């Protein structure tokens with residue numbers, strides 16, 4: 001299957017009154033057609049800013065300073081704001097954590113879907129728009145869609161509001177759907193339902209999906225591949241089974257240890273000790289070195305290159321170097 005999106009060396013800076021935040025530091029990843037890629041990492045690792053860079057919706061003080069975002073043969077970083085407006089919604093759609101901030105509280109949900117259709121999709125009659133809005137509500141699992149069409153967001157539950165947000169995002173059949181922590185604001189049962197919905201939708205409508213989450217646990221059942229970010233860098237990527245069963249980066253291993261396991265009730269969760277690096281003054285070496293249990297002197301001095309640790313699987317960790325065991329023994 002072909003690549004629908006390919007990001008190379010994406011580098012994003014955010015200017016603040018205290019200095020420049022190097023939020024994204026040379027990130028490479030791709031998305032295949034009809035697959036789900038999960039981008040995982042702790043808060044502040046640069047996941048959202050990476051995707052906002054892809055979508056051209058960085059905060060005013062943020063800027064793509066290097067890199068390319070190839071989508072269907074074109075580099076989106078070269079697009080004007082006007083061209084990006086065309087891409088957003090109709091080609092690549094993004095949904096955010098809190099559905100309330102994406103919905104207009106004073107407009108009926110059906111009308112909000114129709115607005116999207118009016119703005120971004122091909123010509124449609126009023127009646128067709130209404131029919132399509134109802135069809136979309138039904139597609140995202142909202143029962144009695146004709147009645148829901150006429151309701152306001154506050155009349156719906158949190159889970160249902162997120163379903164409406166997904167319906168709006170899918171209105172124009174985007175090729176790529178980027179979902180930024182789409183379940184964080186919801187309670188656990190509803191989270192699972194929304195993830196199930198996304199998985200079903202992908203099968204039905206064959207969109208390619210990027211799902212951003214700080215919780216590696218939620219990706220096991222939904223992702224095909226995983227990209228792990230830390231300190232503005234991509235530290236490991238691989239097929240979901242490899243990431244879970246054969247993690248190569250010490251940070252990924254730490255994330256896995258911090259996932260609650262349903263069958264191990266009462267078992268101890270291990271949060272990764274320490275805090276992420278300050279991206280205003282990022283470390284020159286591996287960003288995880290200061291928190292890593294296996295750290296060596298080289299880790300603090302030089303950023304490791306990527307090492308292939310299997311098919312489709314690579315990681316930037318000095319422990320994968322053939323000299324690592326010898327060096328570690330010497331340093332003891």
Ligand SMILES: Nc1ncnc2c1ncn2[C@@H]1O[C@H](COP(=O)(O)OP(=O)(O)OP(=O)(O)O)[C@@H](O)[C@H]1O
Nearest residue numbers: 014021023042043044045046047048049050059279
């Ligand atoms: N508007 C902003 N102004 C200044 N710095 C920002 C802004 N938005 C993000 N940052 C900084 O950019 C870095 C990356 O943030 P980003 O939101 O991409 O992280 P994240 O991994 O998505 O975390 P979260 O899960 O909390 O959203 C962080 O250091 C953050 O503090």
